[in-house]
Amino acid sequence: MPGTKTLTIIKPGAVSHEYIGPILKIINDHGFHISAMRLLRLTRKQVENFYAVHNEKPFYNGLVEFMSSGPVVVAILEKKNAVIEYRRLIGHTDPSKAEPGTIRKMFAESVERNAVHGSDSDENAEFECDFFFSRSERFSLFDPLHF
Numbered sequence: 001m002p003g004t005k006t007l008t009i010i011k012p013g014a015v016s017h018e019y020i021g022p023i024l025k026i027i028n029d030h031g032f033h034i035s036a037m038r039l040l041r042l043t044r045k046q047v048e049n050f051y052a053v054h055n056e057k058p059f060y061n062g063l064v065e066f067m068s069s070g071p072v073v074v075a076i077l078e079k080k081n082a083v084i085e086y087r088r089l090i091g092h093t094d095p096s097k098a099e100p101g102t103i104r105k106m107f108a109e110s111v112e113r114n115a116v117h118g119s120d121s122d123e124n125a126e127f128e129c130d131f132f133f134s135r136s137e138r139f140s141l142f143d144p145l146h147f
C-alpha cells in the first residue's frame, strides 16, 4: 500500500522571494494536510547528511552551499499516495522541463534553485521525516488524538 506522507523543503531561494505563503496555499489547495512544519536554517553538516546519496554528483558542493545559505521551511505533508502525488505537483527537477501549473514551473529560478524538495520514495520519506521531526512534533490526520 502506498504511504500517506512526504517531506517537503521550501528552499532558500523561494523563502527569500517571500514564496512561503503562495507555495503553502498551493499545497493546501491540492488536498495535502500539513502535519508538521518548521522554519530553520540548515547547517552545512545537516545538508551533507540529508543529501548524502548525491555526494558523488558534480552539483553536490553547490547544492550544500545553496541549501545552507538561508532559512528554509521543512514540513511533513499527508495525503493518500503522498510521495507520488507531491512529486507530480512539484514537477521536474529542471524547471525548464516542468509542466505548467507545477510548483517548480511557477517558482524555481534554476535546476539548482528549484524552489522545493519532495521525497522520492516512501522509504526516503520515512528517513527524511525522521531527520527533522520527533513524534511529539507531528499532528497526523490519521491520529485520532489530534483530529
Ligand code: IDP
Pocket (backbone or CB within 6 Å): 054, 059, 063, 092, 093, 111, 112, 113, 114, 116, 117, 118, 120
Ligand atoms: P529532485 O529534487 O527532483 O529529487 P535530485 O536529483 O534528487 O532531484 O537532486 C537533488 C537536488 O539537487 C535538486 O532538487 C536540485 O536542487 C539539485 N540538482 C539536481 N541536479 C542538478 C544539476 O544538474 N545541477 C545543479 N543542481 C542540481
Ligand code: MG
Pocket (backbone or CB within 6 Å): 118, 120
Ligand atoms: Mg531527490
